[in-house]
Amino acid sequence: MDNAKRLVLSSAPHLRGGASIKRDMYIVILALLFPTAGAVYFFGLYVLPMLATAILCAILTEYVAKWMRRQSFHMDGSAIITGILFVLVMPPRTPLWIVVVGSIFCIAIAKEAFGGLGHNIFNPALAGRAFITVSFAGALTRWIAPVHSLLADGITAATPLGEGFTTTLSDVELYKALFFGNVAGSAGETSALLILIGGVILLAFGLIKWQVPVFYIGTVALLSFLLGQDPLFQILAGGLMLGAVFMATDYVTSPLTTRGKIIFAVGAGVLVVLIRTWGSMPEGVCYSILLMNAFTPLIDRYVRPKPYGYVKSRNKEAAS
Template sequence: MTPSPHIKDSISTKKIMLTVSAALVPTILASVYYFGFRALVLTVVSVLSCVLFEYLFTILTKREPTIGDCSAVVTGIILACNVPVTLPLWMIVFGAFIAIVVVKCLFGGIGCNFANPAATARIFLLVSFAGHMTSWVAPLRGAMESIAGATPGQIIRVMGVDMVASATPLSGKMEQLPSLLQMFLGARGGSLGETCAIALLLGGLFLIYKGIISWVIPVSTLGSIFVFALLFGANPFYAVLSGGAMIGAFFMATDYSTCPVTDKGKAIFGIGIGFITMIIRSFCSYPEGMSYAILLMNIITPHIDSLTITKPFGAVFAQKTE
């Protein structure tokens, strides 16, 4: 037992995960509205696969089953939000295996993983099945508006390569581009859970209000994306609303075990994510930079913690004397 005082609270891992799941419900509903019933099918398959893989791993390794904490459910939902609606079901199952078994369970389970499972699984799927992972389709509702004078190069810089693909479903030429309002409401192509910004914003604010996540990481991440977009000559509003910026800032970068502990460390962490994201979007050919940025910053989180750790108040370190 540790010395007193002890802090007691009714919160538990299960309650936290259920709260996060509830915060993602608006995003799931928006994906079904814009992309049809198959979006719900993908989400259900992803969740069931994550739960099943975690249960089987605990059985095979003779450990206490951990599916009761509902962390696998959250991973499954976020993973589904990071794939297009056209992704074959067996690929989402494979992604669930990578997220749960390879990234989470093999490193000791919840709280021991060095990287965000959903972000890592998305990267693995993107590298392994690039064609399927970049086959975005136009939404069923909310037709895109044309914007005169926009070139593919400009669109890539302000919205990412994913928006170029989604805006040209037929002709292969840049003819249509969603307005900022359509971007905010979700009437544009992309992965299931990254299109409807208002749903993600409502879910993120709900988590901040409930005290589940800190505001520091989302604000520093989205704020740095906005600033670096300006510096790189991109439209900052499109930069924040496009790709996986919103879902990454609120639901992936805030993972307890893979982000820094102190507020100063969280701010550095968020700024680093924003900077790397805009570097990839502006100068690389990858379809989206958010997942890569989160993974890279996850790797250096221990170093951020060591540099920003709070020193004990009034501590005196004695010097060794001869």
């Protein structure tokens, strides 16, 4: 190295850690593989074209949006996550054209219109589901029971939280079915077990805080118990597990600090019980998270960490 060679002048720190957006996103995808595999196992191979359609549409939409906004497109994996999550929250026999419309909405309206990754206020996959619910109400009324063969069409059945849900199972058998995922529901929401495996992966890599699922699910359990409902059933049925592990923990749309995240989780838990008990819909996880997404900027404004040196020193004698 001689003086003729120009030295690079970068600003400190000159050392960077191993964290990268791409790495985070691919870990989330890895964690999502478990409930996704469950979706295929319980509801058949039809889930695969749904996934392919959603992921492809999500990526293409992002590419076009970036091109229109004259920004560079990065294959950071976030569009893949949105595509997968969108399928996991939809009924397992959703027509592909609805998957196309929904996943385009997720990316174009819920994400890119707000400025792209990091700027969106609402969780894109849930916003997509909400959009489909109000636009094509019929699409979200047909649910099927878990299939016995991967190529089976599926027999219409009610979801555990839906009207007209009856079961011949004993309590213990019903809990077991709910825990393993052998019930009707959205493609990826039924198996608590597979979702929890994904959650453990996210926790192990430090991508989510345990406080979010614990306070979210805990609030639902406590409130439903106080209202005389079966807390275990309320936790395992519907999309609570999937929402608590993969959606309420979304970096972009949830508060920054751990205290803020707890407020978010408790608020979402309260909303779930309110909607399930008194709302016109059987399920409230999607709207509970979307509503709390809207409160996130407010929570971040008021819930901040305590800066160093802002309390009177408690331990004066230590210095003496």
